Amino acid sequence: MPRLSLYKPEKGNDFNFMDKVISERFQVGGTDAYIHKYLSHNDQGETNDATQPQRSGDSLNELGIQDLLFLENRDRKYDPDVYKGRVIYNVQDIDFDLSQFGLFLQNDQLFMLFHLTDTVDMLGRKLMAGDVIELPHLKDDFSLDETATEAMKRYYVVEDVSRASEGFSQTWWPHLLRARVKGISDAQEFRDILGDKNENTHQKTRDTDLEINQAIIDQAESDAPQSGYNTKQLHVMPTDEEGKIALVTVDDDMKTDTGHINVDKVYQTPQADGYLEGYLTGDAIPANGETYTAATSFPSNPIEGMFVLRTDYSPNRLFRFDGRRFVKIEDNVRQTMTQTNTRNTQKTGFINNSNTTTLADGSSTTKERVALSKLLKPQADN
Numbered sequence: 001m002p003r004l005s006l007y008k009p010e011k012g013n014d015f016n017f018m019d020k021v022i023s024e025r026f027q028v029g030g031t032d033a034y035i036h037k038y039l040s041h042n043d044q045g046e047t048n049d050a051t052q053p054q055r056s057g058d059s060l061n062e063l064g065i066q067d068l069l070f071l072e073n074r075d076r077k078y079d080p081d082v083y084k085g086r087v088i089y090n091v092q093d094i095d096f097d098l099s100q101f102g103l104f105l106q107n108d109q110l111f112m113l114f115h116l117t118d119t120v121d122m123l124g125r126k127l128m129a130g131d132v133i134e135l136p137h138l139k140d141d142f143s144l145d146e147t148a149t150e151a152m153k154r155y156y157v158v159e160d161v162s163r164a165s166e167g168f169s170q171t172w173w174p175h176l177l178r179a180r181v182k183g184i185s186d187a188q189e190f191r192d193i194l195g196d197k198n199e200n201t202h203q204k205t206r207d208t209d210l211e212i213n214q215a216i217i218d219q220a221e222s223d224a225p226q227s228g229y230n231t232k233q234l235h236v237m238p239t240d241e242e243g244k245i246a247l248v249t250v251d252d253d254m255k256t257d258t259g260h261i262n263v264d265k266v267y268q269t270p271q272a273d274g275y276l277e278g279y280l281t282g283d284a285i286p287a288n289g290e291t292y293t294a295a296t297s298f299p300s301n302p303i304e305g306m307f308v309l310r311t312d313y314s315p316n317r318l319f320r321f322d323g324r325r326f327v328k329i330e331d332n333v334r335q336t337m338t339q340t341n342t343r344n345t346q347k348t349g350f351i352n353n354s355n356t357t358t359l360a361d362g363s364s365t366t367k368e369r370v371a372l373s374k375l376l377k378p379q380a381d382n
Contacts, residue, residue, distance in 0.1 A: 007172045018169045019117055022176070026115050030086035031137050033112075036155075036193055037079040037123055038130035041066040044075075062128060076130065078192040083122050087133070088113045110156065113164055114177040127179055131158045132193055155193065156181035217338055226334045228281035231273070236287040238270040269305040269320065273330060284309055284318040284332035292318065298326055 008014065040060040066073045089112040112133065120126050138154035160180040167176025184190050186206045239245060270287045286292050292307035293299065299308065302321040307329070310317045315333055319326040353369040 006170050011173060014171050015169070015173050018171065019175055022167075022169075023115050023118055026086040026088060026118070030088045031135065033085050033087040033114075034134035034136060035083040035085055035123065035127075036132040036134065037081075037083060038062055038128065038132070039077045039079055040064055041073040042075040042077050062125075062130070073130065074188050076189045076192065078132065082134075085114065085119060085122055087135075108183055109159075110181050112156075112179045112181055113167070114179060116163075116167070116175055116177050119177060127158055127161045127177055129158050129160060132156065132184065132190065133158065133179075133181055155184045155190070157184045157190070221336065221338060225336065227337050228278055228334050231276040231278075231281055231283070231287075232285065232289075234276055234287075236270045236273065236276060238288075269307065271320065271322070271327070277330075280333050282318075282330035282332060283334045284316045284330060286318065286320075286329070302326070 040062055041064060043060065044066065060077075064073075065071060066075060089110055092110065094108070114127060116126065133156045135154050135156070140152040140154075143152055158179050158181050162178050163174040164176040164178035167174050167178070169175055184193075186194060186209065237245060269290050273282075273287055276287060286307045290307055292309050294309040294311055296310065296312040298310075298319070299306075302308070304321060304323040306321050308319045308321070308326065310319060313331070315331045315335075317331050318329040320329050321327075355368045356365045357368055358365050
């Protein structure tokens with residue numbers, strides 16, 4: 001008599017029977033789900049770089065990676081055909097958490113169950129990260145925007161797919177897929193679904209997001225036009241190497257009705273900013289309103305205690321002559337924090353460099369800003 005065993009090494013009639021029963025449960029108790037199938041990233045053109053993957057032609061498929069540095073596919077291509085399937089999931093309340101960092105969704109992720117065999121028969125493969133799920137039963141037919149001509153649709157992008165633990169039958173074969181999904185945003189990855197960025201549709205929020213972001217930047221520039229904080233109104237008492245008050249001249253006392261006072265007292269210039277030093281507070285202006293000389297070179301006959309602002313440094317640098325050498329005091333780092341071309345730093349001039357240079361032959365030009373991946377191409381070691 002053979003041993004009794006629910007498990008069988010092959011998917012026989014028992015598996016097919018249970019699989020059909022589970023599929024029927026999805027048809028009876030599930031909801032429709034429109035699946036936008038991810039195909040590949042868009043054609044990036046031919047490349048002769050042996051270190052980069054081929055991103056064009058027949059080599060494009062759903063397993064390719066567009067950007068090997070960030071490991072992401074930004075320019076995604078989706079199947080123009082929409083597949084209709086069934087899904088079961090637990091509906092959750094969408095709660096917003098207003099914290100000191102802004103407004104956040106507490107539970108913006110869902111876990112959906114799909115029938116494995118039905119999904120493979122429909123898509124030609126199982127679900128994968130990048131597929132977009134549209135739930136028609138979550139459409140908002142009552143938009144607050146009176147100009148809206150269509151219902152607001154709800155899309156979710158698949159982030160991870162695995163076999164559901166509750167999807168294993170008594171024969172130990174899996175029947176269900178568990179997909180972790182998250183609501184999509186009006187981003188570059190979903191242009192094929194939401195439409196081009198220049199299209200004005202009620203489903204897109206890009207223009208509104210840009211307006212909100214610009215309003216935040218404008219308010220920040222108004223509240224804090226420059227980095228750090230202003231220290232011009234604060235006084236720094238100059239001291240010598242022993243920590244005593246540094247004086248240049250002090251005349252004799254003069255007797256008055258109220259006592260003895262100094263009729264003439266000249267302090268030395270401060271050797272450092274002292275307690276005025278802070279994060280990004282340097283403005284290249286001497287403390288206590290001391291005078292300074294702006295130049296592109298040091299003077300030939302400096303006076304002890306004088307300040308020199310070197311404008312040929314980027315950012316500008318303030319020096320003080322201590323009798324033997326010019327000592328660096330601070331750099332002018334107080335500037336707007338917004339990434340613009342007006343920021344006088346080496347980093348800004350490098351990152352935002354949009355200049356072009358005409359070559360010696362005068363017949364061709366080249367961009368001054370060139371990516372290292374294009375400038376320094378490693379040779380393939382075969």
